[in-house]
Amino acid sequence: MKITVIGGTGLIGSQLVSRLREAGHEVVASSLSTGVDLLTGAGLDEALDSADTVVNVTNSPTFDEASPEFFRTTSGHLLAAGERAGVRHQVILSIVGVDQVPQLDYYRAKTLQEDLLRQGPTPYSIVRATQFFEFMDAVMSWTSDDSTVRLPATHVQPMATADVVAALADVATGAPLNGTLDVAGPEVFRLDELGRFTLSARQDGRSVVTDEKAGMFAAVEGDVLIGGPDARLAPTHYKDWLDASR
Template sequence: MKVAVMGGTGMIGSQVVKDLREAGHEAVGYSRSSGIDLTTGRGVAEAVAGADVVVDVTNSPTFDAASVDFFRSSATHLVEESAKAGVGHLVLLSIVGVDLVPAMDYYKAKVVQEEIVKSGSVPYSIVRATQFMEFMQFLVSTAAEETPVRMPSTPVQPITAREVAAVVGEIAVGSPLQDTIDLAGPEVFPFDELGRITLAARNDDREVVTDDSAGMLAVVPGDALTAKEGARLATTRYRDWLS
């Protein structure tokens, strides 16, 4: 099976390409560095030509309002060119709870992207994943630049990027779902508690202060970022991943 992976040089995309090749499929990763620009449409037709499946794991360069334009234009070009090329399956990676956080521009942008995929003529599957453990590390590191370390108690359910990539690849070579599935890690943590665990693993004994107005996750309502009943759960636990 020939699979074109948009965002194929990133953390998720490169692993999807590797997994698919090892399984015997013809997988090619595309990115701006390879001359593909989804926002303008440059090179997209050539990239999807002859592909059985197109996987979109691209990411906006910003998390602000500009991400809306990025995902609107990129999804539009990808859906249109995939339809013209006769692609039989379009797989999109999105985020659990993305439609429940209207105060976050990036999440609003991902909702726009999802809607374009769902309204297009190409059969699709949408994989919504919870926050990557790698991204949790980034958020903790950002918060840890201040003393004391202030973090909200927002519930999170981290998953490894490796496990996300494995499921995306699995879905890609299956039949289109014409639906959305949720994928999550095995444990739920208040984000401030996850921060304490992370700093302790680094032998950083600074105090983490619970502050529900602090940081990017402060605008998340309730347990919006955790998976609901019926989600597919990965197996790697956060403390094991840290070690």
């Protein structure tokens, strides 16, 4: 099978390209660095030539009010190029609960991307993942100083990017879902508790203060970021991942 990965040099894309190649597939890794620009459409026809499946794991350069237009433009270019190339399956990576947090610009933008794919001309699959283990440092950095990290008690069910990649690979090489697959980590945490656990494991002396107004996830209400009863649960536990990453 020939598969084009848009965003194929990034955190998720590079792992996905390696996994698919190891499984024997012909894979084209496309990104700005390879001459493919989703915002203008440049290079897309060449990247999608004779591809059976396209997996889009690109991300908006910002999380603000500019992100909806990024996904509107890039989705339009990719869907049109895929139709010209005769692509039979379009796959995107999205976020569990993305349509339940309209107060966040970025989540509204990802919801728009999903809607455009559903309305597009090609059979599709949407893989919604929970937050990545690898992003925990960034989440803490948003609201931290030299002595304190402020985090809300939002419930999260994080997962390793390697497990996200495994789910994407399975979906990309299978029949189109024409629907959504949720994937989530094996454990649910409160975000503030996850911060304390992370700092303790790294022997970081800062303290975590529970602050329901701190950071992007303060806008999340209820358990919408948790994988539902039909979610595919990933095998990697956060403690094991932390131990392996040290």
